[in-house]
Every structure is written in C-alpha cells, then in structure tokens.
Amino acid sequence: MAQTTPARKSAVTKPAPTKAPQPATTASNKAVVTTSKPTTAPAGRKLPPTVPKTTAARPRPALPTNLNSADQNTRYQNGKVLLDQGRYDLAMQELAPLTPPAARFERGAEAAYLYSVAATRAKKWAEAEQMLNLIRTEYGKWENLPEALFLQAQVSFEQGEPANALQVLEQIPNKTLAAEQDAIKATYLARVQDKALFQNLLQRYPKDAALGRAYADKLIAGGWYTEADKLVLEQLVQDFSLDRARYSAIPQAQKKAIYRVAVLLPFEFNDPSWEKVRRNQFVTDLYAGLLLAQDSLQREGRPVQLFAYDTGADTIQLKQVLALPELAGMDMIIGPIYKSGSKLLARYAQQHQIITINPLSQDGNLTISNNWHYLFEPSMATQAQVAAQYAFRTFSGRTAAVLHEDTSDDLAFAQAYKTAYEALGGKVQVLRRLNSNLEESLAASFTGIDLTTLGHLVVASDNRKAGAFTLKHLQTQAAQLPLITYGSWLENPSVSPSRLDARDVYLIHRKYIDPTNFGVRRFRQLYVQRNNLPPSVFAHSGFELLYYFGHQLHQHGPAFQQGLATSGPISGSLFQGIGYPNGAHDNQYVPLIKLERLEVEVQNPVGSR
Numbered sequence: 342m343a344q345t346t347p348a349r350k351s352a353v354t355k356p357a358p359t360k361a362p363q364p365a366t367t368a369s370n371k372a373v374v375t376t377s378k379p380t381t382a383p384a385g386r387k388l389p390p391t392v393p394k395t396t397a398a399r400p401r402p403a404l405p406t407n408l409n410s411a412d413q414n415t416r417y418q419n420g421k422v423l424l425d426q427g428r429y430d431l432a433m434q435e436l437a438p439l440t441p442p443a444a445r446f447e448r449g450a451e452a453a454y455l456y457s458v459a460a461t462r463a464k465k466w467a468e469a470e471q472m473l474n475l476i477r478t479e480y481g482k483w484e485n486l487p488e489a490l491f492l493q494a495q496v497s498f499e500q501g502e503p504a505n506a507l508q509v510l511e512q513i514p515n516k517t518l519a520a521e522q523d524a525i526k527a528t529y530l531a532r533v534q535d536k537a538l539f540q541n542l543l544q545r546y547p548k549d550a551a552l553g554r555a556y557a558d559k560l561i562a563g564g565w566y567t568e569a570d571k572l573v574l575e576q577l578v579q580d581f582s583l584d585r586a587r588y589s590a591i592p593q594a595q596k597k598a599i600y601r602v603a604v605l606l607p608f609e610f611n612d613p614s615w616e617k618v619r620r621n622q623f624v625t626d627l628y629a630g631l632l633l634a635q636d637s638l639q640r641e642g643r644p645v646q647l648f649a650y651d652t653g654a655d656t657i658q659l660k661q662v663l664a665l666p667e668l669a670g671m672d673m674i675i676g677p678i679y680k681s682g683s684k685l686l687a688r689y690a691q692q693h694q695i696i697t698i699n700p701l702s703q704d705g706n707l708t709i710s711n712n713w714h715y716l717f718e719p720s721m722a723t724q725a726q727v728a729a730q731y732a733f734r735t736f737s738g739r740t741a742a743v744l745h746e747d748t749s750d751d752l753a754f755a756q757a758y759k760t761a762y763e764a765l766g767g768k769v770q771v772l773r774r775l776n777s778n779l780e781e782s783l784a785a786s787f788t789g790i791d792l793t794t795l796g797h798l799v800v801a802s803d804n805r806k807a808g809a810f811t812l813k814h815l816q817t818q819a820a821q822l823p824l825i826t827y828g829s830w831l832e833n834p835s836v837s838p839s840r841l842d843a844r845d846v847y848l849i850h851r852k853y854i855d856p857t858n859f860g861v862r863r864f865r866q867l868y869v870q871r872n873n874l875p876p877s878v879f880a881h882s883g884f885e886l887l888y889y890f891g892h893q894l895h896q897h898g899p900a901f902q903q904g905l906a907t908s909g910p911i912s913g914s915l916f917q918g919i920g921y922p923n924g925a926h927d928n929q930y931v932p933l934i935k936l937e938r939l940e941v942e943v944q945n946p947v948g949s950r
Contacts, residue, residue, distance in 0.1 A: 429463035450480035498529035526551035605676030608651040630883025708926035716927040725757035727931040738796020742771035745801035777804035792820035809835040842936040918947040
C-alpha cells in the first residue's frame with residue numbers, strides 16, 4: 342500500500358522525537374533571524390467518444406471474468422471496462438498486446454489510445470508517452486490522431502516540458518480542438534515559473550495567442566514585470582488584441598526584494614525537559630519544514646527572512662510577543678498553534694493589516710469577516726462540502742445517514758455535510774451523534790437504520806472503535822453502500838487495509854502524500870540530510886505552507902488576497918493540492934482517496950470536477 346501521512350488529528354498525537362532545529366537560543370520572546378500533477382484533461386476538456394468516462398459504479402463492480410483472453414475483441418472490451426472502473430493498471434495489461442501493428446488488431450490505434458489514457462490517469466507519464474509515440478509512428482493516418490497529439494502534449498506539460506508540448510500542439514491541424522488547445526495552454530503555462538523559459542517559448546512561437554496572453558498575465562500578476570518589459574508588454578497587447586486597460590495596470594507598489602515573515606510557535610524553550618521536547622516535537626518539525634522552504638525560495642531568487650518567536654503554551658507569552666513593535670513591520674505571520682492564541686492573532690492581523698496563516702487549525706470561524714487571516718488547512722465545513730459534492734455527483738443513491746462523534750469539529754462536519762448534500766437535492770435521513778468510547782452508544786447509533794436502503798453512509802469519527810464497529814455492522818446487514826469517513830482510518834490497527842479495500846470506503850485525507858511524487862522524494866532526501874531522520878507530516882506542512890505563500894508574496898506583494906482569489910487550486914509541491922479561489926480563506930482542495938488493490942487512488946485530483 343502507498344505511504345500515507347499520520348492521522349487526521351495528528352496535532353494531538355506527537356511523532357517520535359527528532360533532532361530539533363534550533364530556531365532560538367535567546368529570550369523566549371526574542372526574534373531569531375534566519376536567512377538563507379492534475380488530471381489527464383484540463384477543465385472543460387472532453388475525451389473522444391471511444392473513451393468511456395470514468396465514474397464509480399455502485400456497488401463496487403466486479404472484474405471481468407475473462408481477463409487475458411486469447412480473443413482480441415474480448416481483451417479490447419475488457420480494457421474499456423477496466424478503464425471505466427478506474428482499474429488503470431489492469432486496463433493497460435489487457436490493452437498492451439493489442440497495440441503493436443504486428444498484432445494485426447483492426448482497432449490497434451484505439452487500443453493504444455485507451456492504453457495511453459489509462460497510463461495518464463495512473464500518472465505513468467513515461468508509459469503514456471511511449472504509447473503515444475507508437476500511435477504517431479505506426480498509426481499516422483488514424484482519424485483520431487489529433488486526440489492522441491493533444492494527449493501527448495498534456496503528458497509533456499505534466500513532465501515539465503512545455504516546449505515539447507507546444508511543438509506537439511502545433512502538429513494538430515488548424516481549427517481542430519482549438520478551444521481545448523487554448524484551455525490546456527492557459528492551465529499549464531500558468532504554472533511555469535521560469536521567466537527565461539517563457540521568453541524562449543515566445544521567440545519560438547511568436548504568433549501563439551495563448552502563449553502571448555499567458556506571458557502578459559505573468560508580467561502583470563506574476564511579479565515578473567520590470568521597466569525593461571514595458572515595450573514587450575505593449576507589443577503583446579497590440580499583437581494579440583489584449584485588453585489595454587487590464588494590461589496597463591502594472592502592480593508596482595509594495596514589491597520587495599526580500600520579505601519578512603514572523604513565525605509564532607510554542608517552542609517552549611524555557612522547559613528543556615525530555616518530556617516537553619517529546620510533546621512539542623511537532624512544533625520543531627513544522628519549523629524545520631519552514632526552514633527547508635526558505636532554502637528553496639532562496640535558490641529560486643524569491644528570498645524570505647524568517648523571524649521565530651516563542652509564544653509559549655498560554656496567551657500571556659503570546660500577548661508579550663504581539664506587543665513587540667517590530668512585529669507590526671512584518672510582511673506575513675505564520676502561527677500560532679492553539680485555539681485561544683489563534684483568536685488573538687486573528688484580531689492582530691486584522692488591526693495591523695498583515696496576512697496571517699494559521700498552520701494547523703480547521704476552524705473556519707477564525708476567518709469570518711477577516712480579510713487578513715487564512716487557514717492553511719481546509720476547514721471542517723469545506724471538507725464536508727467537498728465530500729458531499731463528490732457523493733452527490735458519484736453515488737447512484739440520493740439518501741444518506743450521517744453519524745458523528747460528540748466533538749465540536751465532528752459536529753461542524755456533520756452539519757455542514759447535511760446542509761451541502763441537501764442543497765444539491767439529496768436527503769440526509771439520519772443525523773445522529775455517537776460516543777465510540779461507550780459500546781452501548783455505538784450500538785444505539787446504528788439502531789433503526791436500514792443500511793441496505795441508503796445511498797451512502799458517513800461516519801465522522803477518528804475513534805479507533807468506530808471503524809471496526811462500523812465495518813462489522815455493515816457486514817452484519819450485508820450492506821454494500823459506499824462509506825465516507827476520515828483518512829485516519831488508514832492508521833487504525835483495528836481496521837486492516839484489506840477490509841477497507843473490500844468495500845467502497847472513501848477517505849477524506851487532506852494531507853495525503855504520494856510517495857512516488859518527485860517533489861516528495863526530493864524533500865525527504867533534503868530533510869534527512871539536514872536532520873538525520875525522515876520528515877513527519879508536520880515537516881511536510883511547514884515546507885508546503887511557506888513555499889506556497891512565499892511565492893504569493895513575491896508575485897503579489899504582502900496584500901496578496903486578490904492574487905489568491907483569482908487562482909484556482911493547483912497541485913502542491915508535496916500535498917495533492919492547494920488553493921483559495923473566489924475569496925476563500927481556507928484551503929479549498931480536499932483529497933478523497935480510496936484503496937484499490939491495496940493501492941491508494943485519489944478520486945478527485947486537482948482539476949477534476
């Protein structure tokens with residue numbers, strides 16, 4: 342099974358101690374200065390009629406009974422069925438023997454294309470590219486060749502090769518997939534962070550309107566504009582009939598060469614005991630991730646300067662820090678950890694108009710009517726809304742039962758889920774609280790619920806007893822309905838992965854990390870080199886937070902609210918996605934994962950509906 346991150350409420354369960362970075366050695370409130378990929382189709386993109394749209398059938402569909410058949414037509418149909426089921430590796434195995442011309446299969450080109458689609462959905466870019474090259478060389482007269490070229494361009498974009506992607510798109514006949522080409526260019530060119538590369542692309546493709554528009558957008562909103570770009574921007578406006586009013590509004594003010602970021606965390610250096618160090622390890626890990634992000638930003642020419650403050654475990658020390666005059670001169674603030682301190686800092690952010698990022702809270706109430714306070718995490722309400730929208734869109738039934746623990750977070754999740762699901766047209770027939778620590782409460786929570794007649798079940802609980810009891814009850818009633826719950830069930834020793842795999846269990850795993858991702862592997866390597874131990878989920882969070890918002894500072898300046906609001910969720914460097922579109926103040930991307938053949942599959946990758 343793919344590696345997963347610690348449980349959902351891991352800020353409470355501390356990881357084992359590591360060698361602590363030393364963010365401060367002076368007085369507790371003294372600052373320490375330290376310097377130093379998406380779906381296989383962009384939004385709106387449709388697959389050709391020969392490719393079945395991947396949707397999850399309920400109950401979980403069975404595998405075709407005649408896999409590896411000697412009959413070519415049977416293998417072809419199996420491949421289409423498996424692709425439709427989301428079993429991409431098996432689809433590739435069925436289709437591969439049909440693709441070479443030597444197989445003499447009359448639909449060899451279609452089989453090769455379906456293989457490529459399965460490979461891209463499995464994020465196996467090398468395999469997809471190899472098969473798409475086969476289509477171009479061996480099936481050059483195939484009527485759907487433009488679709489294959491389009492997919493190959495997307496594979497190149499995903500592999501960080503925009504020059505290759507544009508070269509392939511140029512080979513598509515004029516006016517074929519024109520709107521789709523503009524959409525894919527807009528999606529992927531917006532992710533290019535290298536100005537010199539963009540300039541080279543413009544030299545190679547001076548008449549590409551989508552490329553020119555993307556570069557103009559980078560100049561005015563990406564922090565790239567200098568006085569030397571004035572004539573270039575004017576030429577782009579003329580050549581591609583761009584809106585002169587929009588592209589003349591160059592954001593000059595507030596741009597800096599280096600940005601000052603305050604980090605307010607409860608390091609608690611006044612208590613060096615082993616017990617305190619162990620309990621506080623997650624704070625040290627979070628800061629260690631921030632330091633690595635600072636190094637990465639420095640190498641990219643987007644430096645930030647970190648100032649670490651020990652806020653202690655109570656509000657008294659935090660208030661002392663907030664009283665320091667130097668804090669009002671910061672460009673951004675990260676912290677704190679505990680809820681009482683979060684409310685204080687949220688008010689400070691609003692009063693002093695300094696954007697503040699809370700690294701761990703999921704309390705959306707902290708950001709209400711506060712344009713200067715953001716949550717790095719998705720709030721409980723956002724997690725519920727994303728899950729409800731996915732359920733309504735994916736599951737065949739339109740009824741649900743929602744059970745939740747008697748905690749404020751779980752109650753907020755359950756109520757938000759009911760509101761969101763019923764707003765779409767579904768019906769939550771049961772909304773019931775439970776106490777998993779009491780056997781009688783667990784039993785009572787399921788009393789009177791006929792699970793065989795429901796569309797799906799939601800269990801908002803991290804309690805280990807809830808997982809085992811729920812799966813046992815489903816088995817007792819012989820119920821095959823989908824189940825939505827928290828990602829912490831993956832770390833529940835009472836629930837084996839095979840039991841989750843055997844059912845349609847969808848896990849809300851906001852910090853799922855794909856261990857095969859290049860950025861994740863590179864981060865782990867750098868972290869181990871510096872700290873001699875592998876990174877915890879908090880170290881990953883620290884890196885992702887500063888790396889993402891450090892870029893926002895350099896692109897838009899310290900007041901980057903508008904920049905966030907106009908950019909949709911994107912793939913994170915380490916996590917699956919991050920984004921604050923339409924003025925949101927908590928992360929709007931929430932991964933939903935599922936075990937398939939004991940491998941984790943993200944059901945709603947960035948860019949999917």
